[in-house]
Every structure is written in C-alpha cells, then in structure tokens.
Amino acid sequence: MLKFISHFLKSKSNLKSTLSNSRVPISRNFCTTPIRDSIQYDVVIVGAGPAGLSAAIRLKQLCRQNDTDLSVCVLEKGAEVGAHILSGNVFEPRALNELLPQWKQQEAPITTPVSSDKFWFLTKNRAISLPSPFNNEGNYVISLSQLVRWMGAKAEELGVEIYPGFAASEILYDANNKVIGIGTNDMGISKDGSKKENFQRGVEIKGRMTLLSEGCRGSLSEQIMKKYNLREKGGAEHQTYALGIKEVWEIDEEKHQPGAVLHTLGWPLDHKTYGGSFLYHMKDRQIALGLVVALNYQNPFMNPYEEFQKLKHHPAIKPYLEGGTVIQYGARTLNEGGFQSIPYPVFPGGAIIGCSAGFLNVPKIKGTHTAMKSGMLAAEAAFGAVNEGLDMNTYWDALRNSWIWEELYKARNYRPAFKYGLIPGLALSGLEHYILKGRHPITLKHGKPDHEATNAAQLHSPIHYPKPDGILSFDVPTSLHRSNTNHEHDQPPHLRLRDPKIPELTNLPVYAAPESRYCPARVYEYVAAEQNKLKLQINAQNCLHCKACDIKDPKQNIKWTVPEGGGGPGYSVM
Amino acid sequence: MVTIKRVIDYAVKIRVKPDKTGVVTQNVKMSMNPFCEIALEEALRIKESGLASEVIAVSMGPSQSIDTLRTGLAMGADRGIHVEANDSLYPLSVAKILKKLVEIEKPGLLILGKQAIDDDCNQTGQMIAGLLNWPQGTFASKVVLDKEKQVVTVDREVDDGIETLSLNLPAVITTDLRLNQPRYATLPNIMKAKSKPIKKYTPEELNVEIKSDLEIVEVTEPPKRKSGVIVSSVDELIDKLKNEANVI
Numbered sequence: 001m002l003k004f005i006s007h008f009l010k011s012k013s014n015l016k017s018t019l020s021n022s023r024v025p026i027s028r029n030f031c032t033t034p035i036r037d038s039i040q041y042d043v044v045i046v047g048a049g050p051a052g053l054s055a056a057i058r059l060k061q062l063c064r065q066n067d068t069d070l071s072v073c074v075l076e077k078g079a080e081v082g083a084h085i086l087s088g089n090v091f092e093p094r095a096l097n098e099l100l101p102q103w104k105q106q107e108a109p110i111t112t113p114v115s116s117d118k119f120w121f122l123t124k125n126r127a128i129s130l131p132s133p134f135n136n137e138g139n140y141v142i143s144l145s146q147l148v149r150w151m152g153a154k155a156e157e158l159g160v161e162i163y164p165g166f167a168a169s170e171i172l173y174d175a176n177n178k179v180i181g182i183g184t185n186d187m188g189i190s191k192d193g194s195k196k197e198n199f200q201r202g203v204e205i206k207g208r209m210t211l212l213s214e215g216c217r218g219s220l221s222e223q224i225m226k227k228y229n230l231r232e233k234g235g236a237e238h239q240t241y242a243l244g245i246k247e248v249w250e251i252d253e254e255k256h257q258p259g260a261v262l263h264t265l266g267w268p269l270d271h272k273t274y275g276g277s278f279l280y281h282m283k284d285r286q287i288a289l290g291l292v293v294a295l296n297y298q299n300p301f302m303n304p305y306e307e308f309q310k311l312k313h314h315p316a317i318k319p320y321l322e323g324g325t326v327i328q329y330g331a332r333t334l335n336e337g338g339f340q341s342i343p344y345p346v347f348p349g350g351a352i353i354g355c356s357a358g359f360l361n362v363p364k365i366k367g368t369h370t371a372m373k374s375g376m377l378a379a380e381a382a383f384g385a386v387n388e389g390l391d392m393n394t395y396w397d398a399l400r401n402s403w404i405w406e407e408l409y410k411a412r413n414y415r416p417a418f419k420y421g422l423i424p425g426l427a428l429s430g431l432e433h434y435i436l437k438g439r440h441p442i443t444l445k446h447g448k449p450d451h452e453a454t455n456a457a458q459l460h461s462p463i464h465y466p467k468p469d470g471i472l473s474f475d476v477p478t479s480l481h482r483s484n485t486n487h488e489h490d491q492p493p494h495l496r497l498r499d500p501k502i503p504e505l506t507n508l509p510v511y512a513a514p515e516s517r518y519c520p521a522r523v524y525e526y527v528a529a530e531q532n533k534l535k536l537q538i539n540a541q542n543c544l545h546c547k548a549c550d551i552k553d554p555k556q557n558i559k560w561t562v563p564e565g566g567g568g569p570g571y572s573v574m
Numbered sequence: 575m576v577t578i579k580r581v582i583d584y585a586v587k588i589r590v591k592p593d594k595t596g597v598v599t600q601n602v603k604m605s606m607n608p609f610c611e612i613a614l615e616e617a618l619r620i621k622e623s624g625l626a627s628e629v630i631a632v633s634m635g636p637s638q639s640i641d642t643l644r645t646g647l648a649m650g651a652d653r654g655i656h657v658e659a660n661d662s663l664y665p666l667s668v669a670k671i672l673k674k675l676v677e678i679e680k681p682g683l684l685i686l687g688k689q690a691i692d693d694d695c696n697q698t699g700q701m702i703a704g705l706l707n708w709p710q711g712t713f714a715s716k717v718v719l720d721k722e723k724q725v726v727t728v729d730r731e732v733d734d735g736i737e738t739l740s741l742n743l744p745a746v747i748t749t750d751l752r753l754n755q756p757r758y759a760t761l762p763n764i765m766k767a768k769s770k771p772i773k774k775y776t777p778e779e780l781n782v783e784i785k786s787d788l789e790i791v792e793v794t795e796p797p798k799r800k801s802g803v804i805v806s807s808v809d810e811l812i813d814k815l816k817n818e819a820n821v822i
Contacts (some may be wrong), residue, residue, distance in 0.1 A: 037762050079583075080603055146601070166761055187758045197755040203762060327589070484603070486585035570586060572601040 008065030026162040037203045041073040042386050044207030046168045048076035050368050051354025052213030052377035053433040060158035062383045072160045078169035079566045081152035086332040086574040088278050095372035109146040110572045112283050114139045122267040127316035141280045145571045156549050165567035179349030181206035190490050209382045210350035216333050217547040221356035225343050234344035238449045239337040243548045245308045245520050246290035246572050251324035256285045271422040273297045277311055295552050299460045303517040306465035309473035325332035329482040330574050331520035331546045335360045339412035346393050353378045363414040370404045416444035454554050459511035476522040485571030487563050494541035494563035502557045503536040511554050518548050544569050575630045576617045578610040580642040581692040594792050606642050609687025612749040615756040617685050618650045625721045628652045636660050639789040647767035648759035654772040667784045669701035674780040688748040699748035711740040754811035
C-alpha cells in the first residue's frame with residue numbers, strides 16, 4: 001500500500017486521476033477534479049439488486065401517479081444485471097405483491113411454489129427429522145439472479161436507466177459535507193498504477209438523492225455509515241455476518257421434486273459454530289444447495305468451503321447429487337445482525353437500503369422481501385424529498401411503521417441466543433418460536449464482532465479435510481471456474497491492505513492465515529518467497545465479491561474496494 | 575464497415591446441451607466477439623486520424639444482436655446495421671449478406687475479426703473478399719492506411735513470422751489479437767449511443783437465400799483428461815510406454 005502511493009507521487013501526471021482512485025484518505029478537493037465528465041440525475045441508485053430495482057420501479061410508479069417525471073439512474077458493477085446476485089432462495093412475495101401485483105401475468109420467473117418443508121439435524125451418519133420451524137406456505141423456490149434480471153427489464157420499461165459494467169467507487173460531497181452523487185472507477189489502469197492504452201477516466205454521476213443498495217457489507221455503504229456515525233445514531237450494535245457458499249446442480253429426473261425445501265443443522269459444523277445447510281428444488285431438474293456458516297466462528301483452521309464439500313458426502317444428501325452435474329458455484333456473505341444492527345439509514349443527500357443496511361430475517365432465512373420493501377419505502381421518501389422538498393428522514397419513520405420492523409423485532413432474539421452454544425440456542429429459539437414469539441421486552445445482545453471472535457491458532461489444531469473426489473466434491477479452482485468469474489488481470493488489486501506487513505507479522509503466525517481458508521475463491525495464498533519465508537499473494541482476479549475478507553480479517557487490515565466495472569462473477573441461476 | 579458478432583462471453587463456462595445438439599445459450603452471458611472489438615477499435619482509430627469519414631457497425635442475428643450493436647455504437651461507431659436472422663448463420667451466408675450491404679453502403683475498407691470464438695471458423699473475411707473480388711489482408715497485426723495512394727499496408731501474423739502486404743483499396747482486413755487494445759465504452763458514450771441510428775434489414779429484403787449447407791450432427795464435450803502419473807524410475811517409464819501406451 002505504501003509502495004503503491006510512493007509510486008504515484010513520483011509520476012505527477014498521474015497524480016490527480018490515480019489518487020482519486022486509490023484508497024488514501026484524500027481531501028474532498030481531489031474527489032471533484034474537473035477532468036471528469038459529470039452527468040446529473042434526480043435519483044442515483046448504486047446496485048441493481050432487489051432493493052435498488054424496487055426503489056427504481058417505485059420511483060417511476062410514483063412519477064406516473066403524480067403526472068411528473070424524475071430521472072433515475074441505476075449503476076451496477078456486474079457485467080449484467082443479476083451477474084452478482086446470489087441467494088438461496090425461498091421467496092416470500094409479500095413486497096413484490098405490493099410493488100408489481102401483476103407479476104404472475106407479467107411472467108416473473110416465480111413458478112415453483114414450495115411443495116414440502118423438511119428440517120433435519122445431521123450427525124456424521126444420520127439425519128434426524130425435526131418439526132420444521134418455517135412456514136413457507138405461499139412462498140416460492142426461485143433463482144434470485146433470474147428474478148432480478150426480470151425486475152431490471154421491468155424497470156427499464158418504466159424508463160429507469162440501468163448501466164451494468166460500471167462500478168461506483170467513490171462518494172461525491174459538496175462543500176457542506178452533503179452527498180451529491182458518486183464517481184465511477186477509472187478504467188484501464190495497469191497493475192503498477194500507470195495508465196494503459198485504453199485508459200478511460202471515470203465519470204461523476206450526480207443525484208439530488210443517492211440511494212446505496214450494494215448488498216451485504218457494501219463498500220460505499222460502510223464508508224458512509226462510518227462517516228456519519230449511522231450505527232450510533234440508530235442505537236445499533238455492530239453487524240454480524242455469515243458466509244453462504246452455494247452450488248446449483250442439475251440432477252436426475254426421478255430425484256427431483258420441484259418446490260421441495262430442506263434445511264439442516266448440526267454436522268458438519270460443531271456446537272460452537274452457528275450455521276446450516278439448505279437444499280431447494282427449483283425447476284428444470286435444478287437444485288440449489290449450500291452451506292451457510294456464521295463468521296463469528298472461533299477456530300482459525302475452519303474452512304467453510306471444505307465443510308461444504310464434506311456436507312455433500314453425507315448419506316442423506318449424497319443420493320440427490322449422484323448422477324447430477326454442477327452448473328454454477330458461488331459465495332456471498334449475508335447479514336445476521338437483524339433488528340439489533342439496523343443503522344440509522346438516512347444521511348445528508350441519500351439513504352441506505354436493502355442488505356447494505358441489513359434487514360434480513362435470520363430465523364426465516366429470508367432477506368429479499370424486506371430488502372425490496374425498504375427500497376420501496378426509501379423511494380417514497382425520496383420522491384417527496386426531490387419533488388416537494390420534504391424531509392428524507394421520513395424513510396426512517398416509514399421503516400419503523402412498516403411490517404419490516406414488526407417482523408424483525410419478533411425475530412430479534414433467535415440468532416443472539418446461539419452465542420450460548422448450539423443446544424441452548426436451539427432451546428431458546430424453540431421457546432421464542434412456540435411460546436414467547438418475541439412478545440417480551442428482552443432483547444439479547446450480539447457477541448463479539450466477527451473479526452474479534454477468531455481465536456489464536458495455538459488454541460486449536462489444524463483440521464484435516466478429505467481430498468475432493470471430483471464427483472460430489474471439488475477443489476476450489478474447479479468450483480471457481482463454474483462461477484464464471486473474471487477480472488481484467490492487468491489492474492491494481494482491488495483488495496487493499498491497510499498495512500502490508502500485518503499478514504506476515506500477525507495473520508500468519510498468530511492466526512495461521514485464516515484468509516487462506518475462509519475465502520471461497522482462493523484469493524489469499526501464502527507462497528514461498530526468498531529466505532524460505534512465506535509471503536501473502538493476492539489473486540485478486542479470482543474474487544467473487546463475497547466480502548468475507550473485509551468482515552473476518554482479524555486486524556481488519558483487508559479492505560475490499562470495487563474493481564473495474566464488469567468484472568467479478570457471472571451468476572445466472574444463483 | 576465493421577462486422578461484429580454476438581457470441582457467448584469468453585469467461586463463461588460452456589456446457590453442452592443434454593441432447594447434444596449444441597451448447598447451452600439460455601441464461602448465458604453474451605458479449606461482442608473479442609476479435610470484432612479489435613476490428614472496431616482499428617476502424618475507430620482510422621476515422622480519428624482523419625482517414626475515414628464514417629464507421630458503420632454491422633451485426634447479423636436475433637434481435638438481441640442490437641445490444642451488441644449498441645455497445646459498438648458506444649465505442650464510437652457512427653451508425654449500425656442489423657440484419658435480423660433467427661437461425662444460425664454460417665460464414666458463407668454471412669458473406670453473401672455482407673456483399674449486398676457493401677453494394678448498398680460502398681465502404682472503402684471492410685474490417686472483420688479473424689474468427690468468432692464460438693465457431694472458430696476463420697472463413698467469413700476470406701469468403702467476402704472472394705465474393706467481392708477485393709484484396710485481403712488477414713491476421714492483421716498492423717494496419718497503415720495511405721489514403722492518397724488508396725493503398726493499405728497490412729502486417730500479417732503468419733506461421734513463420736510477419737508478412738507485409740500492400741493492398742489496393744477497397745480491401746478486406748481481418749484482425750488478429752495483437753493489432754490493438756480496444757477501448758472501453760464510457761458511460762456518457764453509452765448514453766449517447768441510444769440515439770444513434772440502427773437500420774434493419776432481413777435476408778429476404780436483401781435477396782439473399784439462407785440455406786444451410788452444413789448440418790450439425792452432434793456436439794460432445796472433449797474427453798476428460800486423465801491426470802498425469804509421476805513415474806519413479808526410468809524402468810517404470812519404459813514399462814508404461816511399452817505396455818500401457820503401446821508406443822514402443
């Protein structure tokens with residue numbers, strides 16, 4: 001990082017353009033260099049996911065109802081809308097029913113209603129059936145990537161401008177510290193920071209209102225929350241996270257039961273690690289299979305990807321997969337903080353919506369419906385703000401008066417109860433679910449932040465994971481190939497180390513390099529360097545944009561920043 | 575005039591359809607053929623150096639090809655032509671349609687990518703040169719236009735090195751990888767491209783009959799590679815070569 005900066009300072013001609021792209025805390029003057037094109041919109045939305053697109057659609061609907069028009073621009077870092085969308089997904093259509101009640105007639109890709117709902121406790125060799133705590137009646141098994149693509153088309157029909165392949169890398173402020181839009185990445189910068197033949201300056205997309213819908217641990221959202229102290233302002237605790245690793249398989253016809261939903265707890269995770277697996281039957285003989293592991297796990301030798309590979313060999317899971325092929329692979333972190341971690345979502349000039357704020361209902365394992373609703377509520381507040389000069393803070397009031405709040409309040413104690421262990425957690429969850437239903441004044445607090453929860457390596461012993469068999473389980477490069485992930489290789493690595501010495505000084509000796517284990521894309525590898533020492537090698541090109549490293553790095557030394565737009569995974573059925 | 579083809583993106587993992595009639599293209603990311611991008615970039619540079627007045631981008635295929643044309647317009651092409659055809663077009667059909675378009679538009683230079691990454695045919699450029707009876711410079715790694723003398727000098731990448739040809743205009747050039755680094759389409763240009771004109775044709779309007787002289791019999795995945803074996807001695811190697819591989 002320091003070497004990176006000193007190189008820039010030497011080449012003064014590159015100074016302005018490259019400094020604004022670097023991660024050095026720079027004064028606002030550099031952010032608004034006059035060299036960039038500037039395009040003005042009424043509302044700018046960062047991220048074409050369920051929340052961002054719901055907000056865009058809602059804004060245009062309000063325009064029609066009120067016989068006016070607002071220009072709405074949605075920026076998406078993925079190469080296409082839906083390319084970076086990954087989710088289970090058992091979809092509750094509550095918000096979509098409000099947003100686009102004609103979704104069925106309009107051929108939304110929501111065609112597989114939930115047909116069965118199983119819940120198993122796994123031990124190494126057995127699966128014990130438990131009563132399902134979920135009520136999925138009226139819900140559907142879908143591919144969220146497909147649904148988001150459909151929503152993108154609907155948004156464009158209403159006049160929303162969507163630009164995939166453009167990454168919002170910085171926030172623009174005016175002289176009063178108010179957010180006035182975002183700046184996109186410069187493109188065509190080489191690994192050493194120099195401009196390539198096809199160097200293209202980023203552009204400024206200015207908005208009277210800026211909505212951030214970057215998903216869980218959004219890079220700009222995290223910046224904003226820190227800058228305006230939004231967690232403290234909302235009386236929120238820190239956010240807690242889990243990492244979900246998922247594959248879509250195409251299986252034998254006879255084994256496929258469209259709409260079948262299965263969740264498991266227990267093996268392969270131990271009693272101290274919260275998490276579980278899911279297996280959902282979609283259409284076309286496809287199933288979604290994944291493992292979700294809470295990132296406050298303690299054993300630095302734990303490898304969530306390998307645990308997922310183990311899971312597939314379980315005698316109760318294996319039969320579904322035999323004879324099938326993997327179509328896609330991917331991973332993404334998700335919020336588990338729930339009610340206790342919701343920050344104040346409004347800042348001067350904009351608001352945060354969807355998982356960037358964190359509205360996932362953990363016991364239900366659903367966040368899409370609340371993300372969409374939050375987008376709709378923000379759109380309503382933004383419409384009032386931009387059109388009539390009303391206060392954007394009405395978004396916060398709207399949230400607290402909505403079913404999002406009611407739902408998340410009721411669900412608030414399930415996850416925190418697991419800090420006491422798996423069995424007490426299950427017991428308290430049972431109590432909440434069947435008897436208390438959240439109707440009492442106690443709100444449990446979270447445990448330590450995820451990155452502080454990792455124990456030193458000396459307190460644990462390395463875990464031996466079986467070799468992949470190439471039929472049910474695979475090595476990381478094979479899986480990665482199935483994610484269609486790619487980045488322009490000749491660009492500065494987008495994973496920045498605040499202090500380049502910490503990996504070799506702390507991560508490796510004290511924690512045995514957990515980043516080489518939790519990253520589902522093998523971005524972080526320690527390779528032999530001179531003097532027989534190990535050195536961290538960052539394979540940024542592999543990155544799946546899951547944000548696990550930004551969350552779990554023990555010294556919070558790894559900062560995920562957005563690479564050139566258009567790179568990253570290419571999910572289509574996730 | 576530059577031809578651009580909409581193909582499966584190069585980073586996508588290709589899967590063969592279960593019925594072996596082709597590869598899966600549903601829900602798969604499509605992009606502009608990389609060699610076509612290079613062709614378009616070269617055309618744009620020629621125009622920017624003042625040697626050409628207009629760059630026309632041509633694409634043939636289903637209606638989604640218009641998205642690829644828009645990307646070409648965003649890179650800087652002045653206008654687009656879309657020939658709508660829903661069945662697969664093989665190089666000879668493409669060349670026949672292209673001949674009609676050339677007769678209508680009368681470009682001074684026709685630049686194509688050397689091949690498409692989905693079929694790897696490497697035929698269209700050569701065929702259109704034959705149909706038009708124009709000189710051709712294929713696998714171009716350098717293009718220098720001399721407008722006064724109406725001549726273009728093309729460095730070609732051939733097996734034993736570089737061959738330099740001098741072609742009288744009008745001519746056909748097909749581009750190879752090292753010719754240039756294509757530019758990114760910037761956001762303002764993408765926005766402007768929305769209003770650039772795209773003219774539509776069908777093969778019938780152009781009096782071209784598309785009949786396929788090729789039939790795809792079967793598409794299969796390449797055989798799975800067996801993992802290598804590390805032998806422990808020369809004797810073991812000889813034994814394997816003799817008894818397993820049967821080569822000695």
